[in-house]
Amino acid sequence: MFGGIEAGGTKWICALADSHGTLVETTTFPTSGPEATLACAIAFFQERGPVDALGVVAFGPVDLRRESATYGHITSTPKPGWRDTDVLSPLARALRVPIAFDTDVNGAALGEWCAVAKNRPSTLAYVTVGTGVGAGVVVGGVPLHGLLHPEFGHVRIPHSHVRDPFAGSCPFHGDCLEGLASGVALEARWGASPVEIHEPRAWDLEAEYLALGLMNLICVLSPQQIVLGGGVSKHAGLLEATQQRLWSLASGYFQAAELLTASGVAAYVTAPRLGDYSGVSGAIELARGVAG
Ligand code: ZN
Numbered sequence: 121m122f123g124g125i126e127a128g129g130t131k132w133i134c135a136l137a138d139s140h141g142t143l144v145e146t147t148t149f150p151t152s153g154p155e156a157t158l159a160c161a162i163a164f165f166q167e168r169g170p171v172d173a174l175g176v177v178a179f180g181p182v183d184l185r186r187e188s189a190t191y192g193h194i195t196s197t198p199k200p201g202w203r204d205t206d207v208l209s210p211l212a213r214a215l216r217v218p219i220a221f222d223t224d225v226n227g228a229a230l231g232e233w234c235a236v237a238k239n240r241p242s243t244l245a246y247v248t249v250g251t252g253v254g255a256g257v258v259v260g261g262v263p264l265h266g267l268l269h270p271e272f273g274h275v276r277i278p279h280s281h282v283r284d285p286f287a288g289s290c291p292f293h294g295d296c297l298e299g300l301a302s303g304v305a306l307e308a309r310w311g312a313s314p315v316e317i318h319e320p321r322a323w324d325l326e327a328e329y330l331a332l333g334l335m336n337l338i339c340v341l342s343p344q345q346i347v348l349g350g351g352v353s354k355h356a357g358l359l360e361a362t363q364q365r366l367w368s369l370a371s372g373y374f375q376a377a378e379l380l381t382a383s384g385v386a387a388y389v390t391a392p393r394l395g396d397y398s399g400v401s402g403a404i405e406l407a408r409g410v411a412g
Contacts (some may be wrong), residue, residue, distance in 0.1 A: 177227025
């Protein structure tokens with residue numbers, strides 16, 4: 121058996137999977153303080169286990185540098201109570217199995233990549249728009265790291281202060297993509313949680329910002345598939361509006377069917393195949409990779 125954890129800023133998902141990676145049991149609980157949340161996860165695996173290996177994918181930023189003293193920590197998050205939290209050590213001490221660690225979005229990208237049955241792309245990007253904005257990338261079946269890990273939510277995009285006087289919600293950059301388009305930004309700008317916002321102009325603006333962000337992603341990484349996940353992305357019509365705007369922004373420049381026609385873009389930027397289980401499915405794949 122393999123274990124997987126998607127440690128999200130709003131909720132944690134724990135899963136058990138068989139030797140083929142098929143999920144056999146999952147549980148979801150809200151994210152509270154670090155100690156209580158980790159205790160819930162440990163209890164799940166101690167009661168249902170043992171597992172041969174564990175994959176953990178977490179909201180970030182996280183330290184993925186194995187040689188670092190803070191490997192496996194969530195670092196400079198603005199989430200109250202979670203800054204500089206060691207996620208890995210308590211799990212390792214309690215469960216005593218090999219553990220793989222990555223970002224939640226790299227996990228989701230890997231889960232979605234594995235879920236493609238035919239003609240698997242060599243490069244797939246998973247973009248989440250929820251409490252925050254981020255992207256994970258899989259290249260040839262391997263999650264992309266680098267100096268730290270991609271921080272797509274913090275790219276800069278054009279921001280008209282006339283159309284949108286909101287200064288942005290990112291505590292580090294103000295009006296970066298996350299500062300303009302995350303769930304936190306929507307709530308701060310419109311005074312209501314994203315599920316309670318019904319004004320068309322709010323969602324027109326959101327689609328505009330997401331399309332501008334996706335243009336940056338396409339220009340830099342040239343992914344063959346983009347998956348748009350996260351709670352905010354579930355708003356009815358937002359995916360289609362973002363696809364339309366992206367097609368218009370692409371302006372016939374990219375000589376690929378995926379970006380030259382509206383129907384191409386609709387097949388290129390898609391909702392997650394695995395729904396809310398992309399991240400934890402990727403965590404299971406990572407566990408399979410580190411099992412002895
Ligand atoms: Zn930022």
